[in-house]
Amino acid sequence: MGRRRTVHKKLPAHMHRKGNSYYFVQMVDGRRSWVPLGNDLAIARLKWAELTNIGDAEVEDITFAVAVARYRRDALPAKAAKTQEEYDRALDRLLAVFGKMPLDLIIPQYVRKYLDERKAKVAGNREKAVLSTVFNHAREWGYTKAANPCAGVKGNTETGRLRYIExxxxxxxxxxxxxxxxxxxxxxxxxxxxxxxxxxxxxxxxxxxxxxxxxxxxxxxxxxxxxxxxxxxxxxxxxxxxxxxxxxxxxxxxxxxxxxxxxxxxxxxxxxxxxxxxxxxxxxxxxxxxxxxxxxxxxxxxxxxxxxxxxxxxxxxxxxxxxxxxxxxxxxxxxxxxxxxxxx
Known part of the structure; x- marks a missing residue:
């Protein structure tokens, strides 16, 4: 078991940052091999996903974390920079709860519980939307045949900002x-x-x-x-x-x-x-x-x-x-x- 990260905790497994560049680190013949991934995080994630063979994973082994990794590789880079930043934050929170769960085991009751226990209610709604998006992509990729667990789950009540500036x-x-x-x-x-x-x-x-x-x-x-x-x-x-x-x-x-x-x-x-x-x-x-x-x-x-x-x-x-x-x-x-x- 590798050492627990103390810095750059949001990077995926085996990806490390040194200076302004990212690397894929693996053991080859008993020695560490540092494969350069570039200094752009979105591109680095694409290369990382290719090196880890995410697309070849067996369907029954697909966890939410695997679906998120491919989503970050294939779909997230197409969005605006600010949207990427917001989605990254949401994905990190979702991974902390659902990351190790197989996609087929994520059910509406768990989504409801996530929303109920999330203190930031509006942020919880946004995270539910991101979860739904990742799950829809996972269905398209053939990772799961299960229904989207967010379907039919009512979001937290939101009240729009009503402030009028005089x-x-x-x-x-x-x-x-x-x-x-x-x-x-x-x-x-x-x-x-x-x-x-x-x-x-x-x-x-x-x-x-x-x-x-x-x-x-x-x-x-x-x-x-x-x-x-x-x-x-x-x-x-x-x-x-x-x-x-x-x-x-x-x-x-x-x-x-x-x-x-x-x-x-x-x-x-x-x-x-x-x-x-x-x-x-x-x-x-x-x-x-x-x-x-x-x-x-x-x-x-x-x-x-x-x-x-x-x-x-x-x-x-x-x-x-x-x-x-x-x-x-x-x-x-x-x-x-x-x-x-x-x-x-």
């Missing part, structure tokens, strides 16, 4: 925002887009009087007319850019840090949380700006415009997204029931 709250945070954060917040509000989509905008996305978005989550393409407040923001960004050190190379990204490079997602959150704390509004999340943009747009120009702004595929989704935050605007009952006394 105008004065948004303005207060903007007053404490650094220049990169202010640029990002204003574009996010005037376009109603997610922070990840705002951060990836480049100067080349300004085309023929419009600002072009392709939403990362849905693939929806949107073109925003550059006029009004959005025009003012883009004019400031493009004609009065952030000052960067002499000799530094400025990137094409619209939202830049003080080095002229793309502002990262974590850096955005750090700066945003710092500004919220300084403004005395700790329960404000950057994603709330998108909810406020949709709600404010619907209040002025109607639900159809709000739906197009947010890139939702159907009206019902937009209606739920907006009305849960601020409620319907309704008129009082028009019938006069009690006559008002005339004032003297």
């Amino acid at each position: 105008d004065q709250e948004l303005l207060a945070v903007l007053d404490h925002a650094c220049r990169p954060l202010r640029d990002a917040m204003e574009i996010a509000y005037y376009t109603g887009q997610r922070p990840s989509d705002v951060l990836k905008l480049k100067r080349t996305d300004i085309r023929e009087g419009t600002l072009f978005f392709r939403q990362k989550k849905t693939g929806t393409a949107l073109r925003f007319a550059i006029d009004g407040p959005l025009f003012d923001v883009l004019l400031r960004i493009t004609t009065d850019p952030i000052q960067i050190p002499a000799g530094a190379v400025r990137s094409l990204y619209l939202i830049q840090n003080e080095e002229g490079q793309q502002l990262g997602y974590r850096a955005l959150n750090y700066r945003f949380n710092k500004a919220c704390k300084a403004a005395g509004i700790p329960d404000f999340q950057f994603r709330d700006i998108r909810g406020k943009a949709g709600t404010d747009t619907e209040d002025v120009t109607g639900l159809g415009h709000a739906q197009r702004l947010l890139g939702h595929k159907n009206r019902k989704m937009t209606e739920h997204y907006i009305k849960e935050r601020l409620g319907y605007r309704v008129a009082p009952t028009p019938k006069l029931l009690i006559k008002q006394k005339k004032r003297a």
Whole structure:
């Protein structure tokens, strides 16, 4: 039995990291052989899976861990980087519970118990979805004929975020925002887009009087007319850019840090949380700006415009997204029931 890992515990068996590179380590003629797998973890996993002959395993020996290893090799690399990171976390948690179990023995009762015992209820729902995805792939690969154990198992109850940001709250945070954060917040509000989509905008996305978005989550393409407040923001960004050190190379990204490079997602959150704390509004999340943009747009120009702004595929989704935050605007009952006394 090999020694228990003390570092890089998430790597599969026989894969080791040395410096920035990954290796497949095995004993050959009594000596350790280090087979290089490269410095890209996704590619390293592919090579590792080939060396361990995952595809040749006997069906009756297929455990959930084997299915996960092939999923990480064949399916996970095709997803976006952030999605890969989220799935990796979910897979690690699932492996700790189901890893050694043969696929045929994973039944709905075990999935229900997993959800009930998971303290983070929303995360548990996401992990159930990942479990279901891996199981469906395992069925396609011929690893099991069993039904998907997640089918019919109801997820934990989720309550969507209902926070509506008032105008004065948004303005207060903007007053404490650094220049990169202010640029990002204003574009996010005037376009109603997610922070990840705002951060990836480049100067080349300004085309023929419009600002072009392709939403990362849905693939929806949107073109925003550059006029009004959005025009003012883009004019400031493009004609009065952030000052960067002499000799530094400025990137094409619209939202830049003080080095002229793309502002990262974590850096955005750090700066945003710092500004919220300084403004005395700790329960404000950057994603709330998108909810406020949709709600404010619907209040002025109607639900159809709000739906197009947010890139939702159907009206019902937009209606739920907006009305849960601020409620319907309704008129009082028009019938006069009690006559008002005339004032003297």
